Amino acid sequence: MTVKQIRAFLAVAQTLSFAQACERLHLSQPALSLSIKALEESLGGALFSRTTRSVQLTPEGEALLPLARRLLADWDNAQDELRQRFSLDLGRVTIAAIPSFAGNTLPDILKKFRVRYPNIGVTIQDVINEEVFDLLQIGKVELGIAFEPPAASRLQFTPLYRDRFVAVVPQDSPLAGASELVWDQLLCHPFIALQRPSAVRYTLEEALAASGHALPVEFESHHLATVGRMVARGLGVSAVPTLCIRQMNELGAVCIPLRAPVIERPVGVLQRSDHELSVAGQALLDTLLSSPVDIASA
Amino acid sequence: MTVKQIRAFLAVAQTLSFAQACERLHLSQPALSLSIKALEESLGGALFSRTTRSVQLTPEGEALLPLARRLLADWDNAQDELRQRFSLDLGRVTIAAIPSFAGNTLPDILKKFRVRYPNIGVTIQDVINEEVFDLLQIGKVELGIAFEPPAASRLQFTPLYRDRFVAVVPQDSPLAGASELVWDQLLCHPFIALQRPSAVRYTLEEALAASGHALPVEFESHHLATVGRMVARGLGVSAVPTLCIRQMNELGAVCIPLRAPVIERPVGVLQRSDHELSVAGQALLDTLLSSPVDIASA
DNA sequence: CACACTTACGATATTCGTAAGGATT
DNA sequence: AATCCTTACGAATATCGTAAGTGTG
Numbered sequence: 001m002t003v004k005q006i007r008a009f010l011a012v013a014q015t016l017s018f019a020q021a022c023e024r025l026h027l028s029q030p031a032l033s034l035s036i037k038a039l040e041e042s043l044g045g046a047l048f049s050r051t052t053r054s055v056q057l058t059p060e061g062e063a064l065l066p067l068a069r070r071l072l073a074d075w076d077n078a079q080d081e082l083r084q085r086f087s088l089d090l091g092r093v094t095i096a097a098i099p100s101f102a103g104n105t106l107p108d109i110l111k112k113f114r115v116r117y118p119n120i121g122v123t124i125q126d127v128i129n130e131e132v133f134d135l136l137q138i139g140k141v142e143l144g145i146a147f148e149p150p151a152a153s154r155l156q157f158t159p160l161y162r163d164r165f166v167a168v169v170p171q172d173s174p175l176a177g178a179s180e181l182v183w184d185q186l187l188c189h190p191f192i193a194l195q196r197p198s199a200v201r202y203t204l205e206e207a208l209a210a211s212g213h214a215l216p217v218e219f220e221s222h223h224l225a226t227v228g229r230m231v232a233r234g235l236g237v238s239a240v241p242t243l244c245i246r247q248m249n250e251l252g253a254v255c256i257p258l259r260a261p262v263i264e265r266p267v268g269v270l271q272r273s274d275h276e277l278s279v280a281g282q283a284l285l286d287t288l289l290s291s292p293v294d295i296a297s298a
Numbered sequence: 299m300t301v302k303q304i305r306a307f308l309a310v311a312q313t314l315s316f317a318q319a320c321e322r323l324h325l326s327q328p329a330l331s332l333s334i335k336a337l338e339e340s341l342g343g344a345l346f347s348r349t350t351r352s353v354q355l356t357p358e359g360e361a362l363l364p365l366a367r368r369l370l371a372d373w374d375n376a377q378d379e380l381r382q383r384f385s386l387d388l389g390r391v392t393i394a395a396i397p398s399f400a401g402n403t404l405p406d407i408l409k410k411f412r413v414r415y416p417n418i419g420v421t422i423q424d425v426i427n428e429e430v431f432d433l434l435q436i437g438k439v440e441l442g443i444a445f446e447p448p449a450a451s452r453l454q455f456t457p458l459y460r461d462r463f464v465a466v467v468p469q470d471s472p473l474a475g476a477s478e479l480v481w482d483q484l485l486c487h488p489f490i491a492l493q494r495p496s497a498v499r500y501t502l503e504e505a506l507a508a509s510g511h512a513l514p515v516e517f518e519s520h521h522l523a524t525v526g527r528m529v530a531r532g533l534g535v536s537a538v539p540t541l542c543i544r545q546m547n548e549l550g551a552v553c554i555p556l557r558a559p560v561i562e563r564p565v566g567v568l569q570r571s572d573h574e575l576s577v578a579g580q581a582l583l584d585t586l587l588s589s590p591v592d593i594a595s596a
Numbered sequence: 597c598a599c600a601c602t603t604a605c606g607a608t609a610t611t612c613g614t615a616a617g618g619a620t621t
Numbered sequence: 622a623a624t625c626c627t628t629a630c631g632a633a634t635a636t637c638g639t640a641a642g643t644g645t646g
Contacts, residue, residue, distance in 0.1 A: 001301070001373075001377050002300065002301060003299070003300060003301055004636095017600085018600070018601060019599090019600065019601085027637080027638095028637070028638050028639080029600080029601070029602090029638095030601090030602075030603080030604095030637080030638070030639085030640095031636070031637050031638070032601095033601065033602060033603090034602090034603095034636080034637090035636090037602090043377070043380045043381055043384060044380075044381050044384035044385060045383070045384035045577055049574045050600090050601065050602095051601090051644080051645070052599085052600060052601055052602085052643070052644045052645050052646095053599080053600070053601090053644080053645045053646065054600090054645095055600090055601085056573075056574070058574050058576070059440070059573075059574065059575070059576030059577075059579065060380060060383050060384060060576060060577065063379070063380065063383060064376070064380055067376040067379070067380075068376075070372070071369075071372055071373060071376055074368070074369055074372060075299075075369060078362070078365040078366075078369055079299050079341070081361070081365070082341045082342075082358060082361065082362055082365075083341055083342050085343070085358050085361060086341060086342035086343035086358060087342060142357070275354075275357075276347045276354070276356050276357065277357070278356070278357030278358060279343060279357075279358065281357065302611095315625085316625075316626060316627095317624085317625060317626085325612080325613095326612070326613050326614080327613095327625080327626070327627085328612080328613070328614085328615095328626090328627075328628080328629090329611070329612050329613070330626095331626065331627060331628090332611080332612090332627090332628095333611085335627090348625095348626070348627095349619085349620075349626095350618075350619045350620050350621095350624090350625060350626055350627085351619080351620050351621065351624085351625070351626090352620095352625095353625095353626085
């Protein structure tokens, strides 16, 4: 029993004529005749009762008819679905990204992706750095955007940009006019930090400790927006990744480059090194890698 | 996309090894490799990511896996079902029969049929003669057992036996000892008849009218059993088809051959002449035709 | 006699298995 | 070196279309 045979059966059953079915199948009459005959032999009995002048379904043929309809419909649907996946006409990509990226750069990139592939859904998990690793490793997401993971993690890392900390100060601060600051200047003021656990917070503390500084933390919040608003109201100063500059400006705070030391860490795309990407996932990865992270405008 | 290819895909996906899948499919490794390759090309992308040492499903392959399982299961089920129908391992026959046959001869024949084909269900409609024709013509039943239908009915009639009327009298009747009766003797007594509409009743009235007799009907009932019991209780006499003799005896009435005139009518199997029988229906027909209606024992 | 399905047969396409090739452990 | 998948190629098989055959209206 082959798909062609069932297709032939259905055509004959619907037209009740070999001649008409031939045209629909783009097949010669003898070929169709043989095909039906082969099907009947494989099943063990006649499906049509044909006098040379009329074609009729046998009761067994009647029994096959609904089955054949369903089989062919399912068959064609499955085929279409797979083809669509490969042609990027259907699919879903699941990604996990750290909040600073998910909230700032990712929307623009996704917009671009959606315009190009309107039928590919994207599910975004906005989670902290370590959870990006976890979601990747348990297979919950196909791609991740985070800091570089430990080497032992079986995750492949492709750098996107270097995330550098900048100072955030109120507009009316004496520091606000400077074109550049050093950490010593910033840390004289009350510091408003992201709350633990957060990769941004840890990076900051480790790098500062290495250069002999300590954070004079006055307030803490899980949300960058809260931090930014607190700074804007003059409650203190902060330091955030470059990507967040736009957000800080929108909240009414001023961002200024920081050095001594320059604190930076690579951020990039992660994927499981033991699993291939789906076609849709690869397309999103390509979009990510071809979208320069515009730090200047950030 | 062919069934073989999907079968090959499933085998490889389940074993994650071309070599093992080969054995399961009784196929050489190159043939399998080509088959998978052809499937991948027809779908437009890779289903397996294979380094020479390991075989893995791509995300699209993962998407196909459950579809392939279902497609093959449905495919094989449909194939099995049809094969079973043809091999009489599955099926249902619907028949309609007049009560005198359905209640007397049919059970023994069905017993024989069921022993031979335990997986073929039989649905019996126990209805009056005309309804047998109707049920056949609207396609509700595949076979019918009834009197010979009018020629215009597009029903094919195969005679089974000739149904002859016998007298039914109480055990203590003066007629009970006779080895044969004529209608004149019987009609001297109150007559207990089947109620209209009933082919038996009409046959009787028409045949008697033709020979100048009339039925002195005293009681009427739709049920043969009631008629029999009334006779047994001495309320009168009756006349029933040969097939009902056993039933009358069981009810305590005596049956005696009747002549002057002999009233008989062929009873047979009916089928639509414009529709083929199912294999199961044909088997039941064969069983019916090869089961002599044993009037002596009736 | 014309139409519709089947059988016969030669040509074409597919599919298969053997043999050789390439890559990884 | 051994294993496993792929490529190459000749052979077997299946499928197709043309032509001839058969039965029905």
